[in-house]
Amino acid sequence: MIPYTLPEGNVAIAFSGGRTSAYMLHEILKANGDMPARAVVSFQNTGREMPETLDFVAEIGRRWGVHIVWLEYRPDDPRFEVVSHNSASRHGEPFEALIRKRKFLPNRVMRFCTGELKAHCLTRYLRSIGWERWVLARGLRADEGHRINSAAPKERYTYWHPLVEAHVSRRDVSDFWGRQPFDLRLPNVNGRTQLGNCDGCFLKSEAARAALARDYPERAQWWADMELLAQEISSRPDDARFRPDGTWQQNMQFVDRQGDWIFDTEGALCQASDGECMA
Numbered sequence: 001m002i003p004y005t006l007p008e009g010n011v012a013i014a015f016s017g018g019r020t021s022a023y024m025l026h027e028i029l030k031a032n033g034d035m036p037a038r039a040v041v042s043f044q045n046t047g048r049e050m051p052e053t054l055d056f057v058a059e060i061g062r063r064w065g066v067h068i069v070w071l072e073y074r075p076d077d078p079r080f081e082v083v084s085h086n087s088a089s090r091h092g093e094p095f096e097a098l099i100r101k102r103k104f105l106p107n108r109v110m111r112f113c114t115g116e117l118k119a120h121c122l123t124r125y126l127r128s129i130g131w132e133r134w135v136l137a138r139g140l141r142a143d144e145g146h147r148i149n150s151a152a153p154k155e156r157y158t159y160w161h162p163l164v165e166a167h168v169s170r171r172d173v174s175d176f177w178g179r180q181p182f183d184l185r186l187p188n189v190n191g192r193t194q195l196g197n198c199d200g201c202f203l204k205s206e207a208a209r210a211a212l213a214r215d216y217p218e219r220a221q222w223w224a225d226m227e228l229l230a231q232e233i234s235s236r237p238d239d240a241r242f243r244p245d246g247t248w249q250q251n252m253q254f255v256d257r258q259g260d261w262i263f264d265t266e267g268a269l270c271q272a273s274d275g276e277c278m279a
Helices: 019-032 051-064 093-102 112-128 170-178 206-215 217-233 248-258
Strands: 011-014 039-044 068-073 080-083 134-137 157-160
Touching (some): 011 019, 011 112, 019 051, 019 170, 039 112, 051 068, 068 093, 068 112, 080 112, 093 112, 093 217
Parallel strands (some): 039 068, 134 157
């Protein structure tokens, strides 16, 4: 249990709402018992999480008896709000408010959505309760080495990766949830939850984004609407797209024209992903 023992000082546990970070939370609770006052478990809602994710976060709080602070970005000071499962945004309101404030879209090079909607939102909350320095627990596994080396701001917090220290792999997480009486009610495909985190995140693969357009066209339409909004409010309307390889409207039209064969034919859609959004 040593990898999961809380380090000294204030500890913030970032719960993304996915299976991996939930597994991390479970092991931390098992190793430490009830969370002391110096530990905060938080979930930052962007408004683009699937309803199943929100239900999963609430269910974990109830079943495991842990208090989870639900946070959302706001464009005005203090630039965050504490919400709940009942009051959490479900139609992308925090994300849209950020786009309107910045007047352009985030992309793979400028991922300010992750920073503002998740990391900075949590930082502002922790500072509001008097924290000046803390350790941030992130649910990165040992088989995600390419995502571990990012540097934390030295003046505020340092990172803690207990799953890496415990040599936890994707299979370990899948096996754990296979033994539990409940689970995140989103498809688990080879250990991946394509609908996890922001539903249409620009870091997801072409195949994942195409599947969203086919299976949840109303959710895909939100991303297309944000690109139209950016064309209206941006000083560079030609860049009003989340990815350089096409707009969401083009993506949806392509899926509609091609039909299901592109999902059944190996290699028709790129499966590679640049990563997932993380707090």
